[in-house]
Amino acid sequence: MKFETTSDGFSISLNGRLILRHGASSPSIFIGHGQERMEMYRGNFEVEDYIEERSPLRHVEVEDNRISLSEAKGRAPRLELTISDSVIHFRSLDDTINRLWIRIPAESDEHVWGGGEQMSYFDMRGRRFPLWTSEPGVGRDKTSEITFKSNLKDKAGGDYYNTNYPQPTYISSARYALHVETSAYSVFDFRRKAFHEIEVWAVPERIEFYSAPTFIELVEALSLRFGRQPELPEWVYNGAIIGLKDGINSFDRLARMRQAGVQISGLWCEDWVGIRQTSFGSRLFWDWQANDERYPGLRHRIAELNDQGIRFLGYVNPYLSVDGTLFPEAEAAGYFAKDQLGRTAIVDFGEFDCGVVDFTNRQAAEWFAEEIIGRRMLDFGLSGWMADFGEYLPIDVELSNGIDAKLMHNAWPVLWAEVNARAVASRGKTGEALFFMRAGFTGVQRHCPLLWGGDQSVDFSRHDGLVTVICAALSSGLLGNAYHHSDIGGYTSLFGNVRTSELLMRWAEMAAFTPVMRTHEGNRPRDNIQIDQDPEVLAHFARMTRIYVHLAPYLKTLSKEAAARGLPVQRPLFLHYEYDPRTYPIQDAYLYGPELLVAPVWHAAQEKRTVYLPEGAEWVHVWSGEAFSGGQEVTVASPIGSPPVLYRKDAAFAEIFATLREI
Template identity: 45%
Template sequence: MISFSKQNGRLSVFYNQLKILEHSDSCPLITLKQGKETVDMYRGNYFIEDETITTLPLGSYLLSESYSEGRGVSTLTFSAGQTSFSLELSERDGRLHLRCSPLPAPYNRLALRLFATEQECVWGCGEQFSHFNLRGKNYPLWTQEQGVGRNKQTEITRTADRLDRAGGDYHTTFYPQPTFVSSRRYFVHADTYGYADFDFSNPGCHQLEFWDVPAGIVISVKPTLLEVVQDISRLLGRQQYLPSWVYDGIILGMQGGTQTCLEKLEKMQNASVKVAALWLQDWEGEKYTSFGKRLRWNWQWDRQLYPGLDREIVRLREEGVRVLGYINPYVLVDHPLYEEALRLDLLGKRVDGSVYLVDFGEFDAAIVDFTKPEAVAWYKEVIKRELIGFGLSGWMADFGEYLPTDVVLAGGKDAMLEHNRWPGYWAEVNKAAIEECGKSDEILFFMRAGCVQSLASCPMMWAGDQNVDWSEDDGLPSVLTATLSLAMSGMGLNHSDIGGYTTLYGMKRSKELLIRWAEQAAFSPLMRTHEGNRPKDNWQFDSDQETIEAIARMTDVHVQLKPYLMHLVAENADQGIPVIRPIFLHYELESFMSVKDSYLLGRDLLVAPVLEAGANSVVVTLPDDEWVHLFTKVEYHGGRHCIEAPLLRPPVFYRKASSFASLFSSIQ
């Protein structure tokens, strides 16, 4: 129910008795701005500046009531002089809907203030790697490379900025989403793909600035935070069930050719490692740059590097091992798929009509224009023919965040508005190709770039290119923050490269980091390794026998959890409850609302991974319940505990009253 209150010159708007909006002359709800942006993109890193030309706070207001389609509509018209702007408020499907009027000339920015309290916590905005509780900072919502290090105070980030403009910051992300959840038990979602900035730094308000007026803004108030999160995906879409084979072992990332990969597989299987699949990212060929080993972006089997792979895929599948590949939404210049797309006029262009070639780091590739139906149809056929037809059981659907803002797209669509939408287009292409082949129950793809469309179109996210280190902003700890942020945005399925990926500026993956990362991954919906961009610099899953045995041990635990994980994935698909979830979704206490170093895997497992090098214990705060250590079987009550955590015995606890207690108790 929508209600209004006018007191002491302030207008307050309530929904279901919760104050949502507040307006006064000194703190107007609506401010119009005229701005002029400059956008500079370098290899997926964006540098955006906005010059404010004019700012107009709208102090006066008029409230009117009407009816439309049998519903009551309240209209708030704000004005200053001859300039006005309207908000229509209505209730639909148990949510508050705001509809904005067009911006009056010459204004092209809309700033909307929501009521806030000083103690309020805020989560979401897609995938955020540095901060889980977003209060106190602003978040530009723009898909791009996450950046190296992602903290301007660290030497790694400063080096990446100095050498390659690639350092990133606390807010840079592959997956922004204009959706947030408040600890006051509501969510806000803005229906826009334009550049936005959500500022949570003011104690008394949240200011949302849009460069494209949202088609609508939806606000949902619920009795609990769990119900709030469920309602996000009820509105925006939910991920599907995963293929059954995903839970049957680890997906080993390897490369280098048929013989090399088969030898690695044999080595792991001889050590009793349960292998669900081989992920061969270089199945289409190799390309080397100063960054390290890259891939040849022509999505066709490289027969020279992988002779006989077509036969091996069939044989391995009969033995229970799938083979996965790699693809992204670009095509490498002067290669067969590029030539075919060029001939069919399916590529993004420059103003002069030439093909827009993007610098991806010492090589150029063209953009398949997904705003053109013929290009979508063509790329689906490429996936059907070259990947599905070849026998792959899945792939990494990489990139999606690079769309330049000056590319000319079909039908004159503005690339500045299409940029944040692009990962959704890319997800839809992959999903549709699989569905049209009737393979949804068999094939898995996973992406790093995302947008709101990803909830309905991408079955699995992965956290992108973490450093091979322990850093809070871009190492192992950031994976937890990213997953929890996605969970609060409605996306319930995420995983990461075991051991991280980015190997630069002296960083090298250690044996300890790889094993600790595998411990965390065992308590996630999917286990998958990656060699990193400089494999020879990194400790790998088969670097010594002790590491192989550690991988085997944690994979065994993961496989034993299959019935529980399948239950959680079904909960996510059917009820919108994320697989990995913040503790406060079930124990709604202020003390848990900023916790990002432990999480619940479903309702019944609490996981507190070791996130520091050399640590042999973890301090864990357990909710008020009866808990049993998964490995030692020692029982604990709620409260703060220092738990010993030697390698291969991460602090994981199951709820004694769980219906899966017998399964958990059987894990030794």
């Protein structure tokens, strides 16, 4: 990174590319003060900001690598910058500052990707993205009926930018990356042609820049910065993880699926802790230990499954229900976050109340890792679990570390991931036990071995259906999250919106070409078709699991590559074809490793799919064997059972890919 003074300020370039120019005539750094209004309702947020000051810092004074900024000559400096390596460090010289804006020069045809796990838009150019972990919303489309009704009922409709996992990091098509080191509410605004504007509701610690000659090397560098996951557990390659929440009946249903030819690696029963009924649907009883009434003799059942090569998985989150047996123990020890009066903070989670375990309290974090995850889960026989609800830290609680909950809110998923990872490591099961999370922020990569896409609607909708999990995998994968998967068939069923057989089969087709296949019954299991309720669906699903197992040798090589280099399993087309700009905006298809191109069908009643094939390779359609040259769009037949999948003719695994049509 090169720093130079100019006639009225300074400029910074990275490998010859201008990344910041600031001076009196054209300031790029602004500071000020704002008064925000934030209201949380069950993980959904209403956020407004009233800007009381936004001042350009036009006057620059430079001493060595230290830059002092003020509004005008003779005025006291309000902000100090220090340049070292590829980092800009910030120091506030004015305690009233709680807003900072900085403009990064942009090219008119530039593309930008990242922002954590984005669901609606992979290429973020042209839009504004607030970065705040929350429920992603139902429908996530202000023009849709389901979003309107969800907003009216529970403020839960969401918008295109809402995400469980934001991260203030982006990658530019100019082959550089920018990361803002802060946990404060922030905004990436990519709407201007000439610059990108970054807004932070605090003075950030620093802004980091990365550059590399190729996108692959840039992704490798970011994965080193944020953390890499271990290889997938060996047991995962045996088939799908079947999600059932039917109490003891789950075991009989699993057996019938196996008889139907379904390849199974795990049984996931989130209701292992018991359930309660609410207006939203069946909810779990948040008291993290086996429920003997719903699952009598569960430890013995788990051992029987293990003998058959099938693992058992459960569910946990960072909250304890007030009517559970663990709540009094945690409260007596002082493990909960407090309210403004110093009492245990109680949070309404939708017709039941809970306490928030305070992970900034080291003793509380250690207790949860050891007593709940370690003793009641791992020692009980669980091989994995959904680690849910990391985005729910209320912003009005008092925490043990004394930091404002508004500043801890984004960081909370990372603390939650660390608690889970610490428990797994304490039993020597890192890389063996598999927990998965939907919430995240900077650094979650270091602790969480697997992401899942959250609670999609059970439909083909553009902003909340099947297609959104592709965007989620691609955006998060660029930032060091190598493994991503989703609830097969979606999760959220509200206002009469129910999944169809077609949706369930199309989702399974996509899942067969992801790192992990896992089904979910959804929030209203009785209203929605399940894998084992329709012979056609079950037969189709069984075949998709056989395809997944058939691809295991290839997936294992991708897993090794992820652990060694940080490359994601699901990759944007441009990662391997960066000199083909037509690949840059594609978000409804992906490379499964370097050799397979997958373009899932994400519209209802669609039996043909047009796919762009990157130039520089010859591609073979898996089901027909027809070959196509790259650099063109082709239309392939895509009936149910034959999702658009093509492989490079020169692929090392060409024989395995070619024999997929025989399954």
